[in-house]
Amino acid sequence: MNYIGIDLGTSAVKLLLVDNSGNILNTISKEYPLFFPHPGWSEQRPEDWWAAVQAGVKELLACSDASLVKGIGVGGQMHGLVTLDENDEVIRPAILWNDGRTSEETDWLNNVIGKSWLSKHTANIAFAGFTAPKILWMHHNEPDNFARIRKIMLPKDYINYMLTGVHACDMSDASGMLLLDVENRCWSKEMMDICGVTEEQMPALFESYEVIGNVKPEISKLLGLSEDVSVVAGAGDNAAAAVGTGIVGEGGCNISLGTSGTLFISSERFGVDPNNALHAFCHADGGWHLMGCMLSAASCNKWLCEDILHTSDYSAEQASITDDKLGKNRVFFLPYLMGERSPINDTDARGTFIGLTMDSTRADMVQAVLEGVAFALRDSLEVAKDIGLKIDRSRLCGGGAKSPLWRKMLSNILDLPLDIPQTEEGPGYGAAMLAMVGTGAFESVAACAAALTSVKETVEPDPELSALYEERYSQFRQIYPALKGLFPKIK
Numbered sequence: 001m002n003y004i005g006i007d008l009g010t011s012a013v014k015l016l017l018v019d020n021s022g023n024i025l026n027t028i029s030k031e032y033p034l035f036f037p038h039p040g041w042s043e044q045r046p047e048d049w050w051a052a053v054q055a056g057v058k059e060l061l062a063c064s065d066a067s068l069v070k071g072i073g074v075g076g077q078m079h080g081l082v083t084l085d086e087n088d089e090v091i092r093p094a095i096l097w098n099d100g101r102t103s104e105e106t107d108w109l110n111n112v113i114g115k116s117w118l119s120k121h122t123a124n125i126a127f128a129g130f131t132a133p134k135i136l137w138m139h140h141n142e143p144d145n146f147a148r149i150r151k152i153m154l155p156k157d158y159i160n161y162m163l164t165g166v167h168a169c170d171m172s173d174a175s176g177m178l179l180l181d182v183e184n185r186c187w188s189k190e191m192m193d194i195c196g197v198t199e200e201q202m203p204a205l206f207e208s209y210e211v212i213g214n215v216k217p218e219i220s221k222l223l224g225l226s227e228d229v230s231v232v233a234g235a236g237d238n239a240a241a242a243v244g245t246g247i248v249g250e251g252g253c254n255i256s257l258g259t260s261g262t263l264f265i266s267s268e269r270f271g272v273d274p275n276n277a278l279h280a281f282c283h284a285d286g287g288w289h290l291m292g293c294m295l296s297a298a299s300c301n302k303w304l305c306e307d308i309l310h311t312s313d314y315s316a317e318q319a320s321i322t323d324d325k326l327g328k329n330r331v332f333f334l335p336y337l338m339g340e341r342s343p344i345n346d347t348d349a350r351g352t353f354i355g356l357t358m359d360s361t362r363a364d365m366v367q368a369v370l371e372g373v374a375f376a377l378r379d380s381l382e383v384a385k386d387i388g389l390k391i392d393r394s395r396l397c398g399g400g401a402k403s404p405l406w407r408k409m410l411s412n413i414l415d416l417p418l419d420i421p422q423t424e425e426g427p428g429y430g431a432a433m434l435a436m437v438g439t440g441a442f443e444s445v446a447a448c449a450a451a452l453t454s455v456k457e458t459v460e461p462d463p464e465l466s467a468l469y470e471e472r473y474s475q476f477r478q479i480y481p482a483l484k485g486l487f488p489k490i491k
Helices: 046-060 103-122 131-141 143-147 155-164 171-177 189-195 217-223 237-244 298-308 314-318 362-386 404-414 426-438 445-452 463-483
Strands: 002-008 012-019 024-031 069-076 082-084 151-153 168-170 204-206 211-214 230-232 253-257 261-267 279-282 288-294 332-334 352-354 394-397 418-421 455-459
Touching: 002 046, 002 155, 002 237, 002 426, 012 046, 012 426, 024 046, 046 155, 046 217, 069 155, 069 237, 069 426, 082 155, 103 131, 103 189, 131 143, 131 171, 131 189, 151 155, 155 168, 155 211, 155 230, 168 171, 171 204, 171 237, 171 279, 230 426, 237 253, 237 261, 237 288, 237 426, 237 445, 253 404, 261 362, 288 362, 298 314, 298 362, 314 362, 332 362, 332 463, 352 463, 362 404, 362 463, 394 404, 404 418, 404 455, 404 463, 426 445
Parallel strands: 002 069, 069 230, 168 204, 253 394, 394 418
Antiparallel strands: 002 012, 012 024, 082 151, 211 230, 253 261, 261 288, 279 288, 332 352, 418 455
16 A cells, blocks of 8 residues: 655655555655745745645646655644634635744733743643634734634644645644643643633644544545545644654654754653753653754755755755865854744854955855754754754754765764664654554554664764864854844844
8 A cells, every 4th residue: 555645844845655565656745935025034835835835736646656655744844823713714825834923922921921831731832833823913904804714724634624624633733733732632722721722613623544534535536646645734844754764753853954953852750951942842752852942953054055056956055065174164153043942042143254354265165054043953962962962863854864974064063973764754754654653554653763764874083073163162152142132133
């Protein structure tokens, strides 16, 4: 039998056709637009997602026997607010995970409702990207639209809804809404009351590997699928990526170097970072995880190369960054192009080059961007160490992980061995694995991960280079505190 894994990303949806041995039979990618209606805002049309998924599924199955498809799983960008009216029509464009408009609502939640209260009820504090502040923003700024809301969901849940007609969400994705009691895996009535929404407006909750329903007959016909194809609840992109790289159970670590950057630490037990710098979320395997998330990671390199340098040849831009230059760059870059989440939680923070001189080169700036992202991921690693977590190595996935240079920088800046998975398809592969579990091909997510994931190669840190980067990191850590007070004044 075959399975479809869908990765609903920020710039494109990627679809995988996978057999029950984990072999990838076909992949298709479909892009859709991203809108920035005001500085710091980020939106997409859910209808564009659905159109891309429909076209993608048809292409994915064009040269294969569609009757062999048994299950579908979706992993997707987290936190985005999708709202439907009584006619199941989208009310407004989705407000995305990297949208920074909710600073007032976030401040109100953290400082009036209180961080300790929020942590008690949801295991997290408010971040501008979370869904609850977006709901409050909509209530305050678009009251007519807010009054029309009948269904609230997350991006990948909209795809599941269009496939099945079932209004559902999984625990991992729901954790990022600031509306879930993460420890008890249920909606928080207290948080729903604060946001002015009811449980009837919220999706039914499932574990990521649980089947929520079958593809609707009319959609089966449209896509060329059998009507008995099952759809599982799926997972937030980071949890799905962790499943896809085999990071399940106790104590595993996965770093994702995608549009955003994440440090993901899995656990069989519920736990909270006392300082709430790391998110405490449910995992797709039925357990929990702690996660540090930076808003702009590989997107920083994309911005510099494509928007500033007007090239898409990333390898050529990195070619002149030779080994003798590593750990010695005098140019630094703060990767806060959309503000920042973990661990500083500052919507006003901005991307910044510092240390430029007359002899600074184009390559120095490219190198600074790559290193700046790695330094910012190190910030979350330091938080994990400070709360007593022992991380000896990590898996590495995401589009940025395809760069050998970036892998080397990251391994030495973090001073960790980085294991590169045999299959580097991240959330889409993990979503397909969840579909396998839900339809009975494997008895558990752990069993599926043990059977289908392995390491292709390992990037080891070099002690001398790590020591050079240790000095550079200590300098990097001083830049944001020095500029923090300036950022709010340069809007």
